[in-house]
Amino acid sequence: MNIGYFPGCSLHATAREYAESLTAIAAALDIKLDEIKDWACCGATSAHSTNHMLSVALPARTLMLAEKQNLGRVLAPCAACYNRLASARQAIAKDKEIAGRIQAILGQSFENSVQVLSIAQLLSEMTGEIRDKCKRPLRNLKVACYYGCLLVRPPEICQFDDPESPSSLENIVKAAGATPVQWDMALECCGGGFSLSRTASVVRLSRSILQSARKAGAQAIVVACPMCHSNLDFRQGAINMRDNAPEPMPILFLSQLVGLGLGLDPARLGLSRHFVSPQPVLNFINAVKLQAEDREHA
Amino acid sequence: MSAEHSSITSPKEHTSARPQQSLSSQIQNATGLDPACCYQCGKCSAGCPMANEMDLKTHQIIRLLQLDLDERLLASEAIWMCLTCETCTTRCPNQFDPAAVIDALREAALKKVPGRVPKRISAFHSAFLDQIRMHGRVFEFGLVASYKLRGGPLFADVESVPSMLSRGKLTFTPKKIEGIKALRRIFEQCATEKSK
Amino acid sequence: MSRIGVFICHCGENIGRTVDCARVAQSLGDLPGVVHSVDYKYMCSDPGQVLIKQAIQEKNLDGIVVGACSPHMHEKTFRKAAASAGLNPFLCEMANLREHCSWIHEDRELATEKAIALGRFIVEKIKYNRPLSTIYIPVERRALVIGGGIAGIQAALDIADGGRDVILVEKESSIGGHMSQLSETFPTLDCSQCILTPRMVEVAQHPRIKLLAYSEVESVDGYIGNFQVKIRRKARSVDETKCNGCGECQKNCPNKKIPSEFDQGLGTRTAIYVPFPQAVPNIPVIDRASCALFRGRAKGVKKVVCGKCAEVCGRNAVDFDQQDSFVTEKVGAIVVATGYQLYSIGKSQELDILRGYGEYGYGTIPDVIDGLQFERLASASGPTGGKILRPSDGKEPKKIVFLQCIGSRDPAKGIEYCSKICCMYVAKHTMLYHHKVHDGKAVVFYMDIRAGGKGYDEFVRRAIEESHALYLRGRVSRLSRDGDVIRVQGFDTLSGEPVVINADMVVLATAMRPQPGIAALAQKLSVSYDQHGFLNEAHPKLRPVETNTAGVFLAGACQSPRDIPDSVAMASATASKVLGLFSKELLEREPLIARVDRMTCTGCFHCERVCPYGAVERKTLTDSKGRIIKVIAEVNQGVCQGCGTCQATCPSKSVELDGFTDEQIYAAVNAI
Helix, strand or coil: CEEEECCCCHHHCCCHHHHHHHHHHHHHCCCEEEECCCCCCCCHHHHHHHCHHHHHHHHHHHHHHHHHCCCCEEECCCHHHHHHHHHHHHHHHHCHHHHHHHHHHHCCCCCCCCEEECHHHHHHHCHHHHHHHCCCCCCCCEEEECCCCCCCCCHHHHCCCCCCCCCHHHHHHHHCCCEECCCCCCCCCCCHHHCCCCHHHHHHHHHHHHHHHHHCCCCEEEECCHHHHHHHHHCHHHHHHHCCCCCCCCEEEHHHHHHHHCCCCHHHHCHHHCCCCCHHHHHHHHHHHHHHHHHHHC | CHHHHCCCCCHHHHCCCCCCCCHHHHHHHHHCCCHHHCCCCCHHHHHCCCHHHCCCCHHHHHHHHHCCCHHHHHCCCHHHHCCCCCHHHHHCCCCCCHHHHHHHHHHHHHHHCHHHCCHHHHHHHHHHHHHHHHHCCCCHHHHHHHHHHCCCCCCCCHHHHHHHHHCCCCCCCCCCCCCHHHHHHHHHHHHHCCCC | CCCEEEEEECCCCCCCCCCCHHHHHHHHHCCCCEEEEEEECCCCCHHHHHHHHHHHHHHCCCEEEEEECCHHHHHHHHHHHHHHCCCCHHHEEEEECHHHHHCCCCCHHHHHHHHHHHHHHHHHHHCCCCCCCCEEEECCCEEEEECCCHHHHHHHHHHHHCCCEEEEECCCCCCCHHHHHCCEECCCCEEHHHHHHHHHHHHHHCCCEEEECCEEEEEEEEECCEEEEEEEECCCCECCCCCCCCCHHHHHCCCCCEECCCCCCCCEECCEECCCCCCCCCCCEECCCCCHHHHHHHHCCCCCCCCHHHHHCCCCCECCCCCCEEEEEEECEEEECCCEEECCCCCCCCCCCCCCCHHHHHHCCCCEEEHHHHHHHHCCCCCCCCCCCCCCCCCCCCEEEEEEEECCCEHHHCECCCCCCHHHHHHHHHHHHHHHCCCCEEEEEECCCCCCCCCHHHHHHHHHHCCCCEEEECCCCEEEEECCEEEEEEEECCCCEEEEEEECEEEEEECEEECCCHHHHHHHHCCCECCCCCECCCECCCECCECCCCCEEECHHHCCCCCHHHHHHHHHHHHHHHHHHHCCCEEEECCCCEEECCCCCCCCCHHHHHCCCCCEEEEEEECCCCCEEEEEEEECCCCCCCCCHHHHHCCCCCEEECCCCHHHHHHHHHCC
């Protein structure tokens, strides 16, 4: 399968492991990621907080480039980028006047024909393949699936999964052989874009997410957004200091977990780039593997 | 107090349509949402992750908009506290979209009372958009440096730079996209675009 | 040559301000055939009517045109005046100079011209009016009541006490409806069953009430005074004539774990059961979906799996082979009292516009229950014997959070209306809880308290002041499980503070919705309904219990959310309407109906196909020797509503609508 690819700024920098693991599982699942040439930043929170037109025009430029490349569908692995791209697409589709103004700003005609997919949407289509190719090393690994705010919300934009009790990540994780836990904070905000400007808020919000996952018995949290990852991983040290230093909670990108399920080499999945070491997860996988081998021998 | 309240439309004025220039009509034009459809149930504020830190809660923001209390509303820190997590929008019984309204209010505040925007937050947004204007994409190292120069906390997170580097998460060499000139034109056009 | 009188009304200033009435009268007076034309300040007043009567007699008029308000207002007045002066009332017509002219125009000159044209229109029409006479149709003086809840019971008893026979149809195996499930009732806290069961027994014993329980209306034909109703008597699998209600079958049924509908799933019942001990009739029914014998049969198992109930029945009343049967009843009036159901917060909804409450867990969190479930917990006859206990672990909840407006006033979930009763029953619940669990704390999240009614607001104040319920104004954003408590994430808009409460139990005051299947029933009855399925009354203020189908009346929550006093009042109102209708042997109706010309009708029956009321019948014409000449259309005088669709459709121009014949319409149109 060929699909357009909008990595977004984070996947080229702080979330490099997301891009690496995505590339790795794409190869394993026969997905060809066709990167949009010369894409620009989606504008993120800063654009929509300050200039509505800009928040539509920046993603529109990228969608226009994708259209020129004949990419029918584009994957935006970052949940925030996904939300901006999908919102812009809908704003243009819904309102002829906006569509006209955007064309004037871009200085080019544009059909708005490109569909935007989140990673949850793409991998939901692939659960069959994932299940088939799964090597089952994740058996009994308990993970908390964290959607954050924007992966399935707002429903008018996403039109995918249930905005209040979603199940797509759980289904993907199950296909990859792991066991999702029942928990309470799957949709609560981690603090998002306040990582730099209001770090204390991020610490407060992300802390309750980590506590809830821990209480539910999760061994790792699975995320689909570089911002969520950064807040839960990079800021976890500061958070855990306030909580009498509990056992650190590894934060895995969905693509990393699927990669592990497919039996890919952890080194190719960028697992070493995390601040919270995912070693406990790898140890658990190894232990399960050894047990299985023992059983075979017996 | 009295100065603020003088802008509440008197019952007599309510018999005619809202004046076109009022903030509520401006926001309605920009978002297509009529503030009158909010019945102040507070479900937005109940679910807001930032409610505890906001000087005005989400439903109060909408209430002040209904009353056209521009000054208090645009000068409030609260509109800058919104994380756009869209919980309010997802759960609103009236299918109102507080998150979109708050975005529109921020835009209005930047135009009308730029001095009242919380410094760190405006510094962050300016730094972020500068990055895009300069390179077409955001380079986090440049972003952090520019944010700090614009008034962000100088020493926060400095200790994490080495660990970021060792994990290959920071790049020092920004690369411009090819269509940077066209992109800058988009910025210029959007800056001059008057909202509907 | 006609002798027409024209009477132009000023309606005070209403017409006179914009229309030069004297000029209109003068101008119309010049028309050929008009022999008398005057204007007057108030034509509908007594002196105004006297003017008309005198003119009819003195000038021997054979047609009257009154230029005044809408015929909806005063056509009856003027026709009566004409009749009292000896003129056939259908030779009196109105020109609407108010709604159609003076109220909507400003230019006096143009408005006067238009008023003259409107008058001319009617003058030319009336030249072709024929005298018509009132139609009389016989009335079957028995009533059908659909639904055996409190509204249906009240309507049936009132009609029966008024001396008329009633057939009461109830789809469940017992009458009683939702009221039989309630613990106590607001605002007096009297026990619901204590006040209801005597009325149920009265129904059972009343010589004029024929109770058809476990039955549904299959089809309705006919019209006011003459309905034929086919009723499906669902197979109980128990012979009503033999069963004496001893209860042995129920005691011996091996399948005891079926969730009880009466207890809202909080208790259990057997497969052969009566829903509650005071059921009327006290005859069990076999739930074939849960009965082992019937399940075995459905799977094609040859061996008889069970049959315990039949074995222990001393009267041989259990009949596994019973089939649905049908009875047809002739009635003159129908009262619809089908009641309500509660909105479910679940993910799957039977209507597309409805959405569940994912933020409240779609109904999957144990100990999040609805108002009727709480009623069963609080009821002495309920599954806990009246103790407030959590369904999950049987523990006594020390903190209960009540949420109002769940579904109601929530356009996002598809329901924008207020369910009206919730504010009151939530206040009642907090009191019952306080009475039963003294150290318990009740917290209520509300948006507005709507306690309009005698003693209602005082009742809510008692809940707050005496039972110390904490009322917080705001909607709750989310309910989530946190161990064995429910985390309630809400907001108090009065203090401006976010509120998080760890509750032991949450009670949702979910919206009142019409019964499932209401649309199908409404279609059978030709009664219109709103987008939510509530049946429409004929006029929201002046005809609140009638419908647009003559002879069909509404009582209780099938029309909109209603509490018990409202439902009972409505039921009594329908009974008085029905008894009024039955006070005459013959019904009068206006003769403005379609008429078929026997000579020219070719029997194509286009009219039959287009008639929205099913008023066209086929009639065979025979000669004196009984040989068929032709089959033609004939209009049933009782059913025809005078819409004129047949007239417009008839290819051979054989249908005429009395009062609106082609001749009349052409003449009128040609006059303008």
